[in-house]
Amino acid sequence: MKEWLIILFRSIGLFFGVLISIRLMGKKQxxxxxxFHFVSYGVIAxxxxxxxxxxxxxxxxxxxxxxxxxxxxxxxxxxxMKSKWLHDVLNGKETLLVKNGKxxxxxxxxxxxxxxxxxxxxxxxxxxxxxxxxxxxxxxxGEVNVLxxxxxxxxxxxxxxxxxxxxxxxxxxxxDGNILDEPLGNLGLNRGWLMEQLEVMGVSKDNVFIGQVxxxxxxxxxxxxDSLQQPQVQVKELLYATLQKCQxxxxxxxxETEDNKAKKMYESNGERLNELLQKxxxxxxx
Amino acid sequence: xxxxxxxxxxxxxxxxxxxLRLYAAQSxxxxxxxxxxxxxxxxxxxxxxxxxxxKLLEFQExxxxxx
Numbered sequence: 181m182k183e184w185l186i187i188l189f190r191s192i193g194l195f196f197g198v199l200i201s202i203r204l205m206g207k208k209q210x211x212x213x214x215x216f217h218f219v220s221y222g223v224i225a226x227x228x229x230x231x232x233x234x235x236x237x238x239x240x241x242x243x244x245x246x247x248x249x250x251x252x253x254x255x256x257x258x259x260x261m262k263s264k265w266l267h268d269v270l271n272g273k274e275t276l277l278v279k280n281g282k283x284x285x286x287x288x289x290x291x292x293x294x295x296x297x298x299x300x301x302x303x304x305x306x307x308x309x310x311x312x313x314x315x316x317x318x319x320x321x322g323e324v325n326v327l328x329x330x331x332x333x334x335x336x337x338x339x340x341x342x343x344x345x346x347x348x349x350x351x352x353x354x355x356d357g358n359i360l361d362e363p364l365g366n367l368g369l370n371r372g373w374l375m376e377q378l379e380v381m382g383v384s385k386d387n388v389f390i391g392q393v394x395x396x397x398x399x400x401x402x403x404x405x406d407s408l409q410q411p412q413v414q415v416k417e418l419l420y421a422t423l424q425k426c427q428x429x430x431x432x433x434x435x436e437t438e439d440n441k442a443k444k445m446y447e448s449n450g451e452r453l454n455e456l457l458q459k460x461x462x463x464x465x466x
Numbered sequence: 467x468x469x470x471x472x473x474x475x476x477x478x479x480x481x482x483x484x485x486l487r488l489y490a491a492q493s494x495x496x497x498x499x500x501x502x503x504x505x506x507x508x509x510x511x512x513x514x515x516x517x518x519x520x521k522l523l524e525f526q527e528x529x530x531x532x533x
Contacts, residue, residue, distance in 0.1 A: 345498070346495050346497055346498065348494055348495050367494065395493060395494045395495045395498065396489055396492060396493050396495075396498065397488075397489070397491075397492025397493060397494075398492075415485060416489075418485075419482055419485045419486070419489075422478050422479075422481065422482045422485075423479075423482050423509075425478065426475050426478055426479045426482065426512075429471070429474075429475040430475070430512075433468070433471070433472065433475075436468065437468075442519055442522075445515050445519065449511075449512045449515055449516075452508055452511070452512060453508070453509075453512060456504075456505055456508045456509075459501055459504070459505070460501060460505055463498050463501055463502070
């Protein structure tokens with residue numbers, strides 16, 4: 181067989197072979213890889229290139245070497261899932277760089293990191309002042325992760341003691357004007373419901389680029405036609421306002437009436453509604 | 467006159483309860499569903515109290531009696 185034909189067939193075969201093996205080896209990103217994984221990917225790439233260009237004449241030997249480099253990392257990954265010791269040996273352990281705000285010079289020396297490099301890594305994590313840093317770790321991938329001192333951390337609703345509405349993954353039900361049945365089914369809804377919602381909004385399905393349903397079953401749409409002002413339905417805000425109005429009504433009736441029994445009834449119900457409003461607030465108002 | 471106002475509040479409260487029912491059925495989040503269900507119950511109690519009061523008021527001022 182002519183040499184160029186051999187190269188052609190080998191290359192095509194290896195292309196798909198390597199594609200499948202790399203998929204089998206996992207989803208780890210290049211940047212998040214441990215040095216060990218990096219080496220095995222490198223060897224696979226070099227071996228594939230050598231076989232493909234017919235520099236390794238014997239196809240069997242080449243494929244043997246390639247399969248060892250594909251299979252061993254997969255096997256070791258499985259074993260290190262079971263054994264912590266092997267995992268540490270293969271992937272290395274994370275190292276403490278800063279503990280309780282103090283730099284661990286010993287560990288820096290061990291990792292051969294200079295103070296300048298440490299500062300650069302901290303800056304890339306938005307910690308410009310050493311005094312802001314509580315903990316810093318170097319992961320086994322070489323990435324540095326920083327825990328800021330509690331007074332320097334961004335404020336969260338938890339810090340404020342505020343309850344916020346729980347969010348769930350929204351489902352995209354319309355894409356490019358096409359209805360996606362599977363996510364719609366996941367929500368326990370159907371096309372009939374969707375068409376009804378679109379009709380309420382006064383838009384046609386073909387004009388919708390993206391339609392999403394949130395955890396409360398509300399539909400949000402983005403239209404192709406951006407000049408069309410699309411009022412987003414604010415049912416939740418309206419509901420809250422209605423209940424608030426009713427609460428105010430009850431209180432005012434309680435003040436107006438001269439009947440003692442009715443006064444008590446109005447007041448207790450106004451109180452009840454008030455408590456309810458506080459409970460509903462995180463769910464209805466964002 | 468007061469009976470008309472109470473009737474209005476009653477109607478909007480019933481509407482709100484309907485919307486709450488819709489959300490209780492639509493929501494996927496268990497915490498949200500339980501809060502909405504509780505809200506349906508509470509509004510139900512208030513609606514009942516208001517209905518009783520309304521009956522009394524309409525008896526007192528029959529000229530404003532609704533249908």
